[in-house]
């Protein structure tokens with residue numbers, strides 16, 4: 001479904017990605033792990049068209065999307081939820097969700113998708129008239145993901161959805177991601193919280209300094225001594 005092949009990204013003199021390759025098959029949750037500055041966010045931005053790679057290819061559903069405009073890529077069903085939640089704080093929950101439909105012409109389809117989000121996230125349904133900025137951190141993260149669902153993703157790119165959330169809330173965000181995946185959406189999940197990510201992911205990649213240093217099934221990564229030491233708190 002997604003193929004990243006030999007991707008290079010430079011920010012001026014900074015070489016942020018160095019020949020990165022990864023694949024995602026339909027139905028998979030793939031975790032992308034790595035320390036601060038490893039190049040995780042850059043990978044998502046290069047896939048969704050927000051930064052231009054200097055070399056390499058991104059192929060989505062058999063079609064090359066490298067260097068396409070971000071809104072075209074989103075319209076193909078490749079939807080990016082950036083780090084930091086970014087809900088519109090003075091708009092209501094419902095209005096935030098409606099904005100997710102900006103690429104969808106069919107108003108009835110938008111309403112149907114919003115109802116599906118409310119079905120998946122009853123807490124948001126109860127708060128549909130509340131301003132986005134008054135939601136808790138976890139609820140804002142759910143809203144950001146819910147808004148992306150209204151765009152109609154076949155592949156969701158999630159950047160650190162657990163950031164700044166209490167452990168119990170992290171667990172419910174991860175459960176939401178697993179539910180979305182169970183309904184047929186593939187997921188590329190960037191996380192510093194490797195423990196949480198590897199619980200729901202099918203496979204994972206570890207990147208360091210813009211290069212993939214390790215990849216494999218999530219169950220194997222959870223047992224790998226290098227991963228345990230570097231990302232799972234050396235248990």
Ligand code: ATP
Nearest residue numbers: 011014016034035036037038039040041042043192
């Ligand atoms: P974090 O978990 O801290 O977000 P990350 O793995 O997502 O880290 P990136 O944000 O992709 O890492 O950054 C990769 C490298 O590129 C870092 O060295 C970073 O300083 C650099 N970088 C990222 N964005 C820019 C930018 N806009 N201009 C210059 N350098 C950048």
